[in-house]
Amino acid sequence: MADLPPYLSPSSASAFDGCPRRWRFKYIDRLPDPSGQAALVGSFAHRVLEVLCELSADERTVERAKALAKEEWPAFALDEDFIALELDETASRAFRWQAWLAIAGLWDIEDPAGVEVVSTEQKISTDLGSVPFVGIVDRVDRVGERLVVTDYKSGTLPGARWREDKIQQVMLYAAAIYGSTDELPERARLLYLGQRILDIRVTDQRISDAVDALGGTWNQITDACTTDSFDPQPTVLCGWCPFVSQCPEGRAELTRRSEAGSLPAHAPAAALVA
Secondary structure, X not given: OOOOOOOEOHHHHHHHHHOHHHHHXXXXXXXOOOOOHHHHHHHXXXXXXXXXXXXXXXXXXXXXXXXXXXXXXXXXXXXXXXXHOOOOHHHHHHHHHHHXXXXXXXXXXXXXXXXXXXXXXXXXXXXXXXXXXXXXEEEEEEEOOEEEEEEEEOOOOOOHHHOHHHHHHHHHHHHHHHHHHOOOOOEEEEEEOOOEEEEEEOOHHHHHHHHHHHHHHHHHHHHHHHHOOOOOOOOHHHHHOOOHHHOHHHHHHHHHHHHHOOOOOOOHHHHHHO
């Protein structure tokens, strides 16, 4: 029997839905899972925008964001996950430029000086149905008399068929805020920096669907922990799994895809079957 985790977050729930075996390696066995470059670019952009939106509205300018990025960089560069990337100076400059494009991309889709910010990086712990839930909300805004949940995304805007997971995430945040404050947010927004805003109306049905799905995942995790059975779900994403060398099914999937010519050459794990 494996120990049941004390809570679920949107990321851990999504990870289990993607592959229970990988979830076990990360959340039960606690194997090292360093963030990749794309995730770290997003982390740095999130940090700068968090500090920016804590300032008064008239200070939320591109020039101030540039200054904040310079101020935040020395501490970020000492992060062990960033150091693990082993970037040379040229690659490090490219990383900083990519992060800056994400930060500056906020002004392509909204003017932060016109936003009434209630909180940034707000940690919420509550029960959603029968599930102990913890989430960190990038930003909570107020428009008129109503709250709006805002979540930054530094990656590429997914196609319509792949967006539901991200929408469910912000609906869980809305549900958690409602449970903690008794104030139901009116809208949830996904800000794809430099691209566009996905603005979704929060409804009882959407919240109910998201909480029900979370409950279903929690029940599956409970069963898996009780039986100590975490089945793999091999897909092309095995090429990006840091634990694939410890997963026979994942290795077999890489071999199959490599022989079929369908394993992307840029997948980090492609070298295992080269």
